[in-house]
Amino acid sequence: MRFLMILIMGWFAYPLVAQETTPEPDTPTPDIPLVIYGNEPALRNNILITIDDCIDEVLTRQMFEFLVEHDITAVFFPLGSELIEHDPTLWQEIIDAGFEIGYHTRYHNEGMTIPELEEDFAAFQADLRDVLDDPDYTIRYVRPPYGVWDRNWLEWAEANNLVTVRWNLVTRFDLTMAYFEAVLRHENGGGIVLVHPRPTDMNWLENHIDDVMALTTEAGEPYRIVNLTQAFSDDEEAE
Numbered sequence: 001m002r003f004l005m006i007l008i009m010g011w012f013a014y015p016l017v018a019q020e021t022t023p024e025p026d027t028p029t030p031d032i033p034l035v036i037y038g039n040e041p042a043l044r045n046n047i048l049i050t051i052d053d054c055i056d057e058v059l060t061r062q063m064f065e066f067l068v069e070h071d072i073t074a075v076f077f078p079l080g081s082e083l084i085e086h087d088p089t090l091w092q093e094i095i096d097a098g099f100e101i102g103y104h105t106r107y108h109n110e111g112m113t114i115p116e117l118e119e120d121f122a123a124f125q126a127d128l129r130d131v132l133d134d135p136d137y138t139i140r141y142v143r144p145p146y147g148v149w150d151r152n153w154l155e156w157a158e159a160n161n162l163v164t165v166r167w168n169l170v171t172r173f174d175l176t177m178a179y180f181e182a183v184l185r186h187e188n189g190g191g192i193v194l195v196h197p198r199p200t201d202m203n204w205l206e207n208h209i210d211d212v213m214a215l216t217t218e219a220g221e222p223y224r225i226v227n228l229t230q231a232f233s234d235d236e237e238a239e
């Protein structure tokens, strides 16, 4: 009888314990894979601009304002060392304008161990929350320096439910619209553009943004140039 009681109590207690010890994972946004390359079906009608490092504050602001003028939102991946050096109102304006900020390490170190990544990310997120004066700002998107997505990085990102963002287009001076369009027209379409706030990339944007905005999908629809969460939140495209 005592055995039965314990069994029954155990039965009732189990779901409570299970809930406490294994909370539901806090998925970033439904249907976002943990590594994205730019050719995901949900991205096929989207162009995503990602802005790395952000070493030059003047050019970072110039690039941000240029995109706002064109009604574009994007994702910034500033280094933590630059994040805390620049005027905090820059980052606050960036968030207020509907842009997102992701993690690209504090010092551009590649090949960190998992404990090093844990520590660096925690410090970056704390600094970002400080700069934004928002204790709840949660980073969803991460990108390793130099694109070194090694086993440690991927294991660490997956364990923390962070989305690793790769790219399939770089605004080098020799990036032509023909090449740009060819990438977008891959089987699943969609593009993730890597940009740095430096004069050559700024020039590329100034010279090509009208052409980029004029591109249409094979169905004749204009591409949406939006931040990552917006790109994956569009139900029509996600189907």
Ligand SMILES: [Zn+2]
Pocket: 052, 053, 104, 108, 145, 146
């Ligand atoms: Zn970088």
